[in-house]
Structures are given as C-alpha cells and as structure tokens.
Amino acid sequence: MSDNQRLSASQHRSSRARPRRRCETMQGLQAVGAVVLLVIVTINIRFLIHTHNDRVLRRGHHLPGWSVNDASAHKQDKGHDHGVNNNNRPRSRGRHSRHAKPPLKTKVVSNRTEEILSIFQQPAPWRQSKVIPRWMKDYMQWHQDQRAALTADNWNNGTFRFLVVRCSKVDNKCGGTADRLKPMPYYFLVANHLKRVLFIWWEVPAPLEFFLEPPSVDGIDLRLPSFLLEIEKAENRLRAHVPDIYGSRDVQAVLGYTEPGQEEPRQVNQRKTRFMMNHILPTETLVTIRFQTHDHGANEYNNLRVQYPFMDPVTNETVQPLHLAKTDDEVEASFEEVFRDVWYSCLIPVPAIQQRIAEQMSSLGLYRNNYNAIHIRSRYHVKAQGHRLDLLCENAVHCLYKLDAQKASTRPIYVSADHRSAVWTTLQYSHKLSLHHVTAREKNLILSLSRQQAMQDESGILHLDRGSNHLARNAKDFTTSQFEAHEYYDTFVDVYILSQADCITFNVGNYGKWANLLSDNRQCRISHMGRKCDASDLVLPVVKEEDDDDEGE
Known part of the structure; x- marks a missing residue:
C-alpha cells in the first residue's frame, strides 16, 4: 500500500472514531450532571427537614414576648450588654450564651410514645382539682389575668407588683433541682x-424555660417575661447583690409566721428585715426572693392553712393552727397533698425532655404505675465507696422488697442515683441474685464497666448548682459552667421516670422525695436512710436445674 493510501485510510478511521468519542463525552457529562442533581436534591431535602425541626423546636419553646419566627437557639449577641437581642428574644449572658437547644429529631410517634407523653398533654388541673384550696385557685386566676395584661409599657405604672424567685449569677448557691x-x-x-405576681427566673445553669414550661391548656405561666431583662431598672433589681427576701427567716417575717413555741418570728438581721418590710415591699414593683430550707416551706404551709388542731410529729404535742377550721369543708389539704396538682398546673418538661423520657421508658419497658424505683444518693456531702457503698445499694434493694415484695418481684425496678458507681453496684448485686428485672438507663454500658471505671466515671446526672462535683461545698469548686444546658436534661428526665413508678425507695436528700410527691401513689414509699432492711424479704427467682442427661452434652 502506497503512502497516500495509508494516509487516506488513517484519516477515514479517525473520522469514524470522532463521533464515537463525542458520544462517550456526552454520556460522561450526563453522568456528572446526574450526580450534581442528586447532591442538590439531597441538600434541599436536608434543608427542609432542618427547617421543619426548627419550627417544631420554636413551637415547643417560645416564651411570652418571643416571636415564633425567631431563631430557636439561645445565641450570643456580641457587643450587646443586655439580656435580649434585637428580635426581642432573651439571650443568656456570659457562659449561658453557649446553651443552644438541640433540634428535635423527626420520627414517627408510636402509640407507646403517645401513651407516655399523654400525662404532659393534659389541661392544667387547677380548676378541677379537689385538693387545691379556694384561695389558691383565686390567686391562679388572678395571676393569669395579670399575666395577660402585662406589657413592656405598663409593667411599672403602679398596676402590677411582682415576686421573682431568682437564681442569679451573683448568687453563690441556689440549691439543686428539688431545693429550687x-x-x-x-x-x-x-x-x-403579698398580692404579687409570681415568677421564677434562673441564670444558673440556664433559664428555667430551657427545661420546663407551662401546660399548653390553662397553664399558669411562671416564666419571667423577656422584656423585663431589657429594662435597666428591672434588670438591676433582678441582679441586685442580695435578694430582697433572703432566707427562711425573712419569709417568716413577711408572713408574720411564728414557729410553735416561739413568741415572735425569728429574724437573722432585724435591721435588714425592718428595711425590707417598711421600705422595699411597700414601694418596689419588682421584689426578689431566694431561700433554702430542709422542708421547703412545708411546715409553714401546713401550719398556716385552715385546719383542725394537729399533732406535732417531733414533740408529739397538740398544736393549735393559726387558722382554725370550723367545718370539714374548711379543712385544707396539706403541702404534700396539693403538691402534684400545683406542679402540673404550672410546669411540664419541654418537648426535648419529654421525648427523652418517652425514649428511655420505651426502651426499658417501663409503663406508668407498673414498675418500682430505687433512688440512691451516694455523694451527699460524703462519698460512699467500697464496702460502705455495697451496703448502701444492697440495703436499698432490700427495702424496696420490704415495702412490697410481690410488686418488687414481678415488676421492673428502675434504678437512679447521683453517681454511676451506685447504679453499677446496685445492678451488679441484682445480677448476682438473678434479679434481671432491675434496670437503669444505659444498663449494658454501665455493666460493661469495671468497679474502678464506675467509681471514676463522672458522666452521670448533673447537679444544678454543683455540676458534676456533687461533693463541692464551696461555690468556687462548682463545675456548673463547664456544661451546656442540654447536658442537664437527664436531671429532669430521671425525676419524671421516678415519679411515674408505683412504689419508690429513697434515702438522704430531696430528689427522691420530690419524685414521690409527683407520683400518683404517694403513699407507696419507704426510706432506706437509717433503716436496716435485710435480705429476708427478697423473692429470688427459681433457677431451673439442668437434667442429668444433658450434662454430658
């Protein structure tokens, strides 16, 4: 073949291959385009889901004075000195600016979840309550009316007066969840x-509304209106160095309450008390209060209510109440009797905590009033460890069986404690006795730890004041600032799970007692503090012995 023929053939082959390459190039571009389109669609879907979650979160957490179109996160607005941003949305100051509410997960709500959450979806019970006294119902109605009429323009016009239970950053201690x-x-x-509108305002570890909110139907809204933090005069009152009414003795002086056996109310600082009574209370629109007592005002409440003479449990003497009842209809329910209805008239967990409660109860197979509970404080001023911790946890199990062995042996037992070492010890003891119905959150994870690992694990429930350092006595040792707001969720999750148990045993502190006051069955309780319960009440499962014929297999 001549050179001209070869060149002609080569050109012919090249001209035939050119369309094929164009086709391959077009196919490659189409494939790339399809990938790009898929990425764009995926991004749009994620954006729509995020937007939906954000709307759900706002709907569940917005405060009075907040726009439902505001951002759901509690964000820091640098360079602005007040507690509210330009959208009229409260913003945490200092370390609280980090507390952003995590978005809710979108998931199909099961019937089981709906059943668990139904307790939080009921109307506030105060109107229909048979235990809340008439004066309190009248006050709650007045509170709602005042709250509805209150605005940023009229708050200080002489029409309104407020009593704010505070936990400010300037306060060294505010107490744990139960104390508050x-x-x-x-x-x-x-x-x-005092004829004042009651509000609760926290800065530490985060605002109250990050954890609790009023029922959506007829709830009493105790959250501090956000606009008050914008107003310098109100803000200065809220963050004064010392609360106006400070300590239980001040409260007693305000009420004119005299303890049995005393001729007049006790006063720690008579000059301060007189100034409060004669100048602050008559003139100030906004008054703050903070106190902490071992009984949380139960004695004063019970002594001041309308009732018949009662027996003092300490002195065994008959006490004449300050307000003597003349008929049975006038006798008011006690502090313990009214507590649950008062609580659920004002406070339920925010949706994020509700969801976590439902998830935990569902995963553990816990049905309301069909399981029992153990609560253990192992680090209340002193750390329980070694043999002492073993005895504490074993005694708690024994006491629950002593309370009702039949219920304890046939129903799940939920264990909660202030430290994982106590949960670990209780689960290990129960496992050794084949009491496999004893359970806890993250049971498998906890059981996988060694004893030393459990003792050193600080990832348990946080204290609202002390953070993870439950043994801290001095405020400088508190670790509250090291945690985000959502890391305190389990503090509320556990108390609600404990409260839905049928029977409960608890020891020192007030967390377990608080859960019991929220229970439907308040009478089914036993303290394992200072009480020796032996193992004789335990009902152990029958272990089926293997047949001899199977031993060789």
Whole structure:
C-alpha cells in the first residue's frame, strides 16, 4: 500500500472514531450532571427537614414576648450588654450564651410514645382539682389575668407588683433541682399573701424555660417575661447583690409566721428585715426572693392553712393552727397533698425532655404505675465507696422488697442515683441474685464497666448548682459552667421516670422525695436512710436445674 493510501485510510478511521468519542463525552457529562442533581436534591431535602425541626423546636419553646419566627437557639449577641437581642428574644449572658437547644429529631410517634407523653398533654388541673384550696385557685386566676395584661409599657405604672424567685449569677448557691422547685405550694402562699405576681427566673445553669414550661391548656405561666431583662431598672433589681427576701427567716417575717413555741418570728438581721418590710415591699414593683430550707416551706404551709388542731410529729404535742377550721369543708389539704396538682398546673418538661423520657421508658419497658424505683444518693456531702457503698445499694434493694415484695418481684425496678458507681453496684448485686428485672438507663454500658471505671466515671446526672462535683461545698469548686444546658436534661428526665413508678425507695436528700410527691401513689414509699432492711424479704427467682442427661452434652 502506497503512502497516500495509508494516509487516506488513517484519516477515514479517525473520522469514524470522532463521533464515537463525542458520544462517550456526552454520556460522561450526563453522568456528572446526574450526580450534581442528586447532591442538590439531597441538600434541599436536608434543608427542609432542618427547617421543619426548627419550627417544631420554636413551637415547643417560645416564651411570652418571643416571636415564633425567631431563631430557636439561645445565641450570643456580641457587643450587646443586655439580656435580649434585637428580635426581642432573651439571650443568656456570659457562659449561658453557649446553651443552644438541640433540634428535635423527626420520627414517627408510636402509640407507646403517645401513651407516655399523654400525662404532659393534659389541661392544667387547677380548676378541677379537689385538693387545691379556694384561695389558691383565686390567686391562679388572678395571676393569669395579670399575666395577660402585662406589657413592656405598663409593667411599672403602679398596676402590677411582682415576686421573682431568682437564681442569679451573683448568687453563690441556689440549691439543686428539688431545693429550687419543691417549695412550689409555699411560693404561692407567699405570693398570695403579698398580692404579687409570681415568677421564677434562673441564670444558673440556664433559664428555667430551657427545661420546663407551662401546660399548653390553662397553664399558669411562671416564666419571667423577656422584656423585663431589657429594662435597666428591672434588670438591676433582678441582679441586685442580695435578694430582697433572703432566707427562711425573712419569709417568716413577711408572713408574720411564728414557729410553735416561739413568741415572735425569728429574724437573722432585724435591721435588714425592718428595711425590707417598711421600705422595699411597700414601694418596689419588682421584689426578689431566694431561700433554702430542709422542708421547703412545708411546715409553714401546713401550719398556716385552715385546719383542725394537729399533732406535732417531733414533740408529739397538740398544736393549735393559726387558722382554725370550723367545718370539714374548711379543712385544707396539706403541702404534700396539693403538691402534684400545683406542679402540673404550672410546669411540664419541654418537648426535648419529654421525648427523652418517652425514649428511655420505651426502651426499658417501663409503663406508668407498673414498675418500682430505687433512688440512691451516694455523694451527699460524703462519698460512699467500697464496702460502705455495697451496703448502701444492697440495703436499698432490700427495702424496696420490704415495702412490697410481690410488686418488687414481678415488676421492673428502675434504678437512679447521683453517681454511676451506685447504679453499677446496685445492678451488679441484682445480677448476682438473678434479679434481671432491675434496670437503669444505659444498663449494658454501665455493666460493661469495671468497679474502678464506675467509681471514676463522672458522666452521670448533673447537679444544678454543683455540676458534676456533687461533693463541692464551696461555690468556687462548682463545675456548673463547664456544661451546656442540654447536658442537664437527664436531671429532669430521671425525676419524671421516678415519679411515674408505683412504689419508690429513697434515702438522704430531696430528689427522691420530690419524685414521690409527683407520683400518683404517694403513699407507696419507704426510706432506706437509717433503716436496716435485710435480705429476708427478697423473692429470688427459681433457677431451673439442668437434667442429668444433658450434662454430658
């Protein structure tokens, strides 16, 4: 073949291959385009899901004065000195600016979840309650009316007066969850006496509304209106160095309450008390209060209610109440009797905590009033460890069986404690006795730890004041600032799980007692503090012995 022929053939082959390459190039571009389109669609879907979650979160957490179109996160607005941003949305100051509410997960709500959450979806019970006294119902109605009429323009026009239960950053200690919230009936008594609108305001570890909110139907809204933090005069009152009403003795002076056996109310600082009574209370629109007592005002509440003479449990002497009942209809329910209805009239967990409660109860197979509970404080001022911790946890199990062996042996037993070492010890003891119905959150994870690992594990429930350092006595040793707001969720999750148990045993502190006050069955309880319960009440499962014929297999 000549050179001209070869060149002609080569050109012919090249001209035939050119369309094929164009086709391959077009196919490659189409494939790339399909991938790009898929990425764009995926991004749009994720954006829509995120937007939906954000709307759900806002719907569940917005405060009075907040726009439902505001961002759901509690974000820091640098360079602005007030506690509210330009959208009229409260913003945490200092370390609280980090507390953003995590978005809710979108998931199909099962019937089981709906059943668990139904307790939080009921109307506030105060109107229909048979235990809340008439004066408190009247106050709650007045509170709602005042709250509805209150605005940023009229708050200081002489029409309104407020009593704010505070936990400010300037306060060294505010107490744990129970210390802050267990006095609820007593707060209403004081607010009614002073004819002031009751609010609760926290800065530490995060605002109250990050954890609790009023029922959506007829709830009493105790959250501090956000606009008050924008107003310098109100903000200065809220963050004063010392609360106006400070300590239980101040509260007693305000109420004119005299303890049995005393001729007049006790006063720690008579000059301060007189100034409060004669100048602050008559003139100030906004008054703050903070106190912490071992009984959370229960004694004062019970002594001041309308009732018949009662027996003092300490002195065994008959005490004449300050307000003597003339008929059975006038006798008011006690602090313990009104607590649950008062609580659920004002406070339920926010949706994120509700969801976590439902998830935990579902995963553990816990049905309301069909399981029992153990609560253990192992680090209350002193750390229980070694043999002492073993005895503490074993005794708690024994006491629950002593309370009702039949229920304890046939129903799940939920264990909660202030430290994982106590949960680990209780689970190990129960496992050794083949009591496999004893359970806890993250049971498998906890059982996988060694004893030393459990003792050193600080990832358990946090204390609202002390953070993870439950043994801290001095405020400088508190670790509260090291945690985000959502890391305190389990503090509330556990108390609600404990409260839905049929029977409960608890020891020192007030967390377990608080859960019991929220229970449907308040009478089914036993303290394992200072009480020796032996193993004789245990009902152990029958272990089926293997047949001899199977031993060789």
